[in-house]
Structure formats: structure tokens, C-alpha cells
Amino acid sequence: MKSFAKRSALLSFAALAATLAGSPHASAENLFDMLFGGGVRHGPPSMRDGGYNDPYRRPAKRSEFPPPPNTRKAAAIAKITGPTYNTYKADPLxxxxxxxxxxxxxxxxxxxxxxxxxxxxxxxxxxxxxxxxxxxxxxxxxxxxxxxxxxxxxxxxxxxxxxxxxxxxxxxxxxxxxxxxxxxxxxxxxxxxxxxxxxxxxxxxxxxxxxxxxxxxxxxxxxxxxxxxxxxxxxxxxxxxxxxxxxxxxxxxxxxxxxxxxxxxQNAEYQALRVELEALKASEENEIVVDSKLKLKPGETSPELPKLLSLIARDLDDDMGGEYGEVLASLVTSETYVPELVPVIKAAQKKAGEKDDGVVGPRTVAALAGASKADRIAKVQYALEELRWHPSDLGDPRVFINQPSFSASYIEGGQEKLKMRTVIGKVANQTSFFYDEIEQVDYNPYWGVPQSILVNEMLPRLRRDPGYLDRAGYEVTDSRGKRIPSSAVNWGAYGAKIPYNVRQQPSEANSLGELKILFPNKHAIYMHDTPQKAFFQRDNRALSHGCVRLQDPRGMAAAVLGTSVDYVAGKLAKGHSSEKVSRKIPVYVAYFTAWPDLSGKVEFFDDVYGRDDRLRQALEAVAAVRGPVS
Structure with a gap:
């Protein structure tokens, strides 16, 4: 498998290097994202697994298939768009x-x-x-x-x-x-x-x-x-x-x-949210409320800065007080972020477990000031409503992905056996909100390119360079499954509907990495590995095309299969294969901006897609229809 992977990787990288010669600004990270994309968001079911049976079929040579004559009029450039948000309309009484x-x-x-x-x-x-x-x-x-x-x-x-x-x-x-x-x-x-x-x-x-x-x-x-x-x-x-x-x-x-x-x-998470709701209602509002959207760099000015400094001064411990107490006392009312305050902010960020870069942003404000009482109450109420859309018994074992926290957990026996960072869809390519059941693990998977990525991201390039898919480790087949070279297709003749399937061969450069964990659904979303490991170090990890990228895919695969990481490594060494999951394991591709851990402590997260506001509008529409009670 190692020699297979190395050969595939060398071919892919050599082809890419030749393709992008003369492009000095291309990096390895944005190269994969630009050409191969991330996850699959809206590909049809036939593309989820690539739709082929022979992974080692000999590639066709360009000379075997001469380009067809350009007999079709060039199609207009088109885009495939994802779902939109609707103005919620409640049923009348x-x-x-x-x-x-x-x-x-x-x-x-x-x-x-x-x-x-x-x-x-x-x-x-x-x-x-x-x-x-x-x-x-x-x-x-x-x-x-x-x-x-x-x-x-x-x-x-x-x-x-x-x-x-x-x-x-x-x-x-x-x-x-x-x-x-x-x-x-x-x-x-x-x-x-x-x-x-x-x-x-x-x-x-x-x-x-x-x-x-x-x-x-x-x-x-x-x-x-x-x-x-x-x-x-x-x-x-x-x-x-x-x-x-x-x-x-x-x-x-x-x-x-x-x-x-x-x-x-009737689950522990619902009860924990209820307890949090009552505790919040009984608590006192923080008398100092900082704008949650505050962004401030050294040298900039904001009337919100004194509020933040007051909170830091109020919560000083002996260590920070001894080092920064005097600076805070003299500059606590400053609206300008002067150089003397930068080490104070960095120390406060580090104490709060945030990145100590000295730049004030929403995460720093949330860590130091917290969300307002009203905001936290609303998030818990939204979470209770969203949890009612789910099964009463969430299941055990289960996989729980919470998009706003950019995390995925494997829970069994009432314990969180595994937790890892994730990358989810960009705001323009959002990950859906649903639940399903895990069915299969693919080792060294093919990536079936969905029509949305093929049309929106690859087609403009293919019109200029029809053969680049051949050089970059992709396979193209027609509607009958017949393999044809990319260079033989008149890509300029197609707009939003392309009658070809495209998939990327297994390799170290494959967009899905070495593992894919499937729970087939109409959104073509699944969990998978990625060659873009650096993304997991970012705070905001809404960076994919919609699928969920895992920081520890081998650990998750071993967990759902009920086996060891060594077993998974052994399967990977043997090349491309698939394995069915024999147990019933529900997976929740969830979206909660307030969510309790297994100890019952509720954590709050940023609303990365703005879905809380959509839910608020829907609830208001229902309330307006219900109106006064007869």
C-alpha cells in the first residue's frame, strides 16, 4: 500500500506542479482546496462512492480518444447553488x-x-x-x-x-x-x-x-x-x-x-438545558455588557475598551494583579488601545484559554465578558426547541457532531470515549442539520466529485484546459460508465448539467484523505480525513464544502467499528476497501449554540451560520398566528 500511495501521490503532485507552473502565489493548502475541494455537499447518491468497481483500471491514453469536433454551441457559464433560507410561514389556525x-x-x-x-x-x-x-x-x-x-x-x-x-x-x-x-x-x-x-x-x-x-x-x-x-x-x-x-x-x-x-x-441533555435555563433566569445580569462584535487592534479606539478593561480589573488574581494592576489602574478608562495595554490583554487572553495574540475580537470578548444573560437564555431556549426535533432517546453508542463548537464526539456507555476537532462547511457551503445512522467505513476512498463542485469550481478551468483532470489523478466516465479522457470532452458545451461523472483516485493527495465514514443521506454529507491538517489549528473552522472533516479519522473509524486504531492502520495498508458497520450507531450532524457536556455543564458557542436568528423569526411567526387564546 505504501508504494501504491507514494506512486499515486508523486503522479498527482507532478501533474499539479506542471499544471500550476507560472503561478507563484499557489500554496499547498489553497491548491488542494481550489482544485479538489473539501467535502461533498449536494452530489447525487451515485457520486458518493465514485460509482466504479475497478479501482486499478488502466488509464486511457490521450491518443486513444481524439477530441470530438466542437459541434455544440458554447454553453453559458452557470452556477449550482445550495439551499436558501425562507421567511417562515406558520400554518393558520x-x-x-x-x-x-x-x-x-x-x-x-x-x-x-x-x-x-x-x-x-x-x-x-x-x-x-x-x-x-x-x-x-x-x-x-x-x-x-x-x-x-x-x-x-x-x-x-x-x-x-x-x-x-x-x-x-x-x-x-x-x-x-x-x-x-x-x-x-x-x-x-x-x-x-x-x-x-x-x-x-x-x-x-x-x-x-x-x-x-x-x-x-x-x-x-x-x-x-x-x-x-x-x-x-x-x-x-x-x-x-x-x-x-x-x-x-x-x-x-x-x-x-x-x-x-x-x-x-427524556434524555439527560434536555434536562441539563432546563436546569441551565432556570439558573440563568435566577441569576443577576452582568452589569458590564461589552459589544459582542467588538474588534480592536493595538492603536485603535473604541468606547467598549474601558468596559473590557474594567472586567479584567475586576477579575484580577494575585499573579495578574501584581504584574498589571498598576497599568490597569492608570489606563482603565482609556478608549485607545495603547501599547502599554497589549501585554494586559494578552495575559487576560491566556488566562481565559484563548490565543494570546493581543487582538480583541468576538472570541476574546466572549471569553472575558461572556454573552449577555438575555443572549444565553435565548440560546438555551433555542437548544430546547431544536432538541425536540430529535429522538427522545439519542441512542448509545452514538456520534454527535456539533457544528458551532467545531467538534465531534463518540459516546458509549454514557461516556465521551472520543472527542476531536472538526472542519465544517463554509458559510456559502453550509453543513446541513439532520441525523442519520452510520453504515460504512471506506479505506483509501475515491472522491466522487459532486456536480456543484464540478460546475462551480472545475468547469471554468476545464474550458481553458480540458485535460487537467487526466493529469491530476481524476477519472471521467459517461452516463454508461465508460471511461473517457478529460481531454476528449468538449467542456465548453455544458453549463449547469454535465453528463459525466468525475472521481479522484485514492492517494495521499485525495481530498478525502485516507478514510471516509458514510451515513448515506440526500445531502451527500459524511465524515472524512483531509490532507489539509493545518485547518484544525484555526479557531473558526467553517472551511469545507459541507462535509465534516475529522482531526482523528482513524480514532473515529475504530470507535464506530468497535475495533482498534491498529486494525484500521492494517486495513489502510492494504489499499482501497470498504467495511460495513455492524452496530446501530446514530450520528447527529447537529447545530446547537448552547449544549451541555456529559457532566451537565452547558457551554455556549458562536452562531457561525446565523441560524439562531432564523429560528427566532420562525418562532415569532408561530406566536403571531396563535395570538390571543380564545
Whole structure:
């Protein structure tokens, strides 16, 4: 394998050197990124693995395939774009149509909390009742009471214990990051002496509470919004919800609170976020708030600088105080970042575990000042909402990738057995937000170039130099799988649709490095190695085409296969091959700007793609539709 890899690498590098002769500004790092790209973002499934069976097929010579005549008119330069973000539109509420209930026959076999003539006699009071609900909940309400004509929440013309438990849970919605006003129901005061008026009040209370309980269950289980409407970058399956079955259960149980609370995710991460939310609400706001977007170099001026210096002075320990206390005392009100303050900032950065470069930026501000209380509360609330889109049981073992923290973890037996740095998609080539299941590890993989990279990045070069793919270690095949030289293709005849498949052969220069870990999905995203190791030393690692690059791919491959790193090294030494993962291992390609570690400590991260703001807009759209409760 070593000789194979060396030969491939030498050929690739020699070809690249010849190709880029006369380009003095090209570096090894940007060379690979420019020509080979990073991960695959939107390639069709046939490109994920290259789509070939013979990895050692003899390359065709250029002379065997003369270039075809240029019979097609040159196509216009085109671009393949990724998903966009949408203005979220919430479904409108519908008026519950109670007309079918009054005509329904009494079901003598039904024995809920109270199946009596009182229920039927009061149905007429719903004729002019304007109760608004989500379409699915409105339908379930009529379907349930049409078959089960009796009260769940009312006994002897008064709210019963079930109702009291339900109202208590709905009232505590804020502890889950939900909005209590979404579930408000007016409880009739026990002042009416007119039996007919009382019956009217209680039947309307019954229907309103059932509608709001169904809303609560739906929100707790699946979230308030449909994330897939935000953007094509989001990909979450809807969770099935038997709404009629839920009402039937509530009509028969005395443990209403327990049932409603069980509809929330039942994992440790969700509980840790709830604890953090309550702690934040109870805490005092930091009296010194520094602009989170502050950027300041030595010699520059900002009114935010005295705030930052005040925080450093407030938190001085003996070591820093002895060395920098006097400087801070004399310059704490300075708005100019004078040279005397540079060692102070560097020392504060080092103490906070940040890069001590003396340049003040958002990371330094976050480390020294922290985000505001309001910002942290919002991030925890967003995280609770996003976690509701996921399975209640996250699984064990599992792989968890959190994009804002640029990290990937392998968790087994409730312990984080492995954690590493990652590189994720650029802002223009974002990594999607979804979950899947790991299926396969590829050793010395081929890289099937997706159409987006082929069209956007390679095609302009191919129009000028049709044969460069041949020299750079790529294979080109037509729609029938027939191998053809790149130089034989009239690349100028194609725009956004190119009827050829392109893949890069295994080598040390391959864009996927030596390993690829697949969980096939429509976004063509996977984890892989990379020859661009220097990227892992950067703080902001949103640098790929969308896939997730791993700092320790051998460690992750060994973890998901349940084997050793030495085993993986042995497989790599034998050349190109694939191995199926025999266990069920969910993988979360997640996006949380607030996330707890396994000890329960919540960490906060920058919103690299601006998705928190998109979520805020979606939640506001839902709140606007729900409006005042009927």
C-alpha cells in the first residue's frame, strides 16, 4: 500500500506542479482546496462512492480518444447553488366545527370521567363558539368527542383533578423553554347560578382545554415549528402523534401531569438545558455588557475598551494583579488601545484559554465578558426547541457532531470515549442539520466529485484546459460508465448539467484523505480525513464544502467499528476497501449554540451560520398566528 500511495501521490503532485507552473502565489493548502475541494455537499447518491468497481483500471491514453469536433454551441457559464433560507410561514389556525357533535348519537359504551346527559345537553352551546386550533388538533378534537361523548376535564359542573393537573403543567411551560401564553385557558369562576349558563361555560372550557393540551403535547414532542420550512439545510422527519389516542389516555388516567411531562424528550441533555435555563433566569445580569462584535487592534479606539478593561480589573488574581494592576489602574478608562495595554490583554487572553495574540475580537470578548444573560437564555431556549426535533432517546453508542463548537464526539456507555476537532462547511457551503445512522467505513476512498463542485469550481478551468483532470489523478466516465479522457470532452458545451461523472483516485493527495465514514443521506454529507491538517489549528473552522472533516479519522473509524486504531492502520495498508458497520450507531450532524457536556455543564458557542436568528423569526411567526387564546 505504501508504494501504491507514494506512486499515486508523486503522479498527482507532478501533474499539479506542471499544471500550476507560472503561478507563484499557489500554496499547498489553497491548491488542494481550489482544485479538489473539501467535502461533498449536494452530489447525487451515485457520486458518493465514485460509482466504479475497478479501482486499478488502466488509464486511457490521450491518443486513444481524439477530441470530438466542437459541434455544440458554447454553453453559458452557470452556477449550482445550495439551499436558501425562507421567511417562515406558520400554518393558520382553523375554527373548530362542532356541528357534527350535536348530531352524533350517544355512545352508551363510553365511560370516561363523566359520560352523561349533561354533556349532550350542553353541546348546543358550542354552535356559536369560536375556538381556533391547529388543523390537525381541530380534526382530532371532533373525531375524539364524536366517538367518546363525555367530559375529560369536568365533574359535576366544575374543573376536576385532571383539569387542575393539566393547567398546572401548561402553566409551567416556560421551564421547558415554551411560551405559557400559547396554552392559556380561561377557567370559569364558580359564580354562575344559572345551570344552563354554567353548562355552557363548562363545555367550552372542556373543548378549549383539550385543544390546548393537544397543542402542548405536539409542541413538547415535535417542537413548535417545522424546521424543514426554514431551509433545505434542515432535514428532520416528523414524529407520529396519535392525537385521539392522547385524549383517550388522558380521559382514563389520574396521572395527567406525569403523562404530559413524558411527552418531552427524556434524555439527560434536555434536562441539563432546563436546569441551565432556570439558573440563568435566577441569576443577576452582568452589569458590564461589552459589544459582542467588538474588534480592536493595538492603536485603535473604541468606547467598549474601558468596559473590557474594567472586567479584567475586576477579575484580577494575585499573579495578574501584581504584574498589571498598576497599568490597569492608570489606563482603565482609556478608549485607545495603547501599547502599554497589549501585554494586559494578552495575559487576560491566556488566562481565559484563548490565543494570546493581543487582538480583541468576538472570541476574546466572549471569553472575558461572556454573552449577555438575555443572549444565553435565548440560546438555551433555542437548544430546547431544536432538541425536540430529535429522538427522545439519542441512542448509545452514538456520534454527535456539533457544528458551532467545531467538534465531534463518540459516546458509549454514557461516556465521551472520543472527542476531536472538526472542519465544517463554509458559510456559502453550509453543513446541513439532520441525523442519520452510520453504515460504512471506506479505506483509501475515491472522491466522487459532486456536480456543484464540478460546475462551480472545475468547469471554468476545464474550458481553458480540458485535460487537467487526466493529469491530476481524476477519472471521467459517461452516463454508461465508460471511461473517457478529460481531454476528449468538449467542456465548453455544458453549463449547469454535465453528463459525466468525475472521481479522484485514492492517494495521499485525495481530498478525502485516507478514510471516509458514510451515513448515506440526500445531502451527500459524511465524515472524512483531509490532507489539509493545518485547518484544525484555526479557531473558526467553517472551511469545507459541507462535509465534516475529522482531526482523528482513524480514532473515529475504530470507535464506530468497535475495533482498534491498529486494525484500521492494517486495513489502510492494504489499499482501497470498504467495511460495513455492524452496530446501530446514530450520528447527529447537529447545530446547537448552547449544549451541555456529559457532566451537565452547558457551554455556549458562536452562531457561525446565523441560524439562531432564523429560528427566532420562525418562532415569532408561530406566536403571531396563535395570538390571543380564545
Amino acid at each position: 382553523v375554527k373548530v366545527d362542532f356541528s357534527s357533535l350535536s348530531a352524533a348519537p350517544q355512545n352508551a359504551a363510553f365511560e370516561p370521567a363523566q359520560a352523561s346527559d349533561a354533556f349532550h345537553e350542553s353541546l348546543a352551546s358550542l354552535a356559536d363558539y369560536d375556538l381556533r386550533a391547529e388543523a390537525a388538533n381541530a380534526k382530532a378534537l371532533i373525531a375524539y368527542y364524536g366517538v367518546n361523548p363525555g367530559f375529560i376535564w369536568v365533574t359535576d359542573a366544575e374543573p376536576n383533578e385532571r383539569a387542575r393537573q393539566a393547567m398546572r403543567v401548561l402553566g409551567d411551560a416556560a421551564t421547558y423553554g415554551l411560551a405559557p401564553q400559547d396554552y392559556l385557558v380561561d377557567v370559569p369562576a364558580p359564580t354562575s347560578v344559572d345551570p344552563a349558563e354554567r353548562a355552557k361555560e363548562m363545555i367550552r372550557f372542556e373543548m378549549a382545554l383539550s385543544a390546548r393540551v393537544l397543542r402542548y403535547i405536539d409542541d413538547a414532542q415535535d417542537g413548535r415549528i417545522d424546521p424543514n420550512r426554514i431551509s433545505g439545510y434542515y432535514d428532520f422527519p416528523a414524529k407520529p402523534l396519535d392525537r385521539e389516542g392522547a385524549l383517550k389516555t388522558l380521559a382514563r388516567t389520574q396521572e395527567v401531569a406525569t403523562y404530559l411531562e413524558s411527552r418531552h424528550p
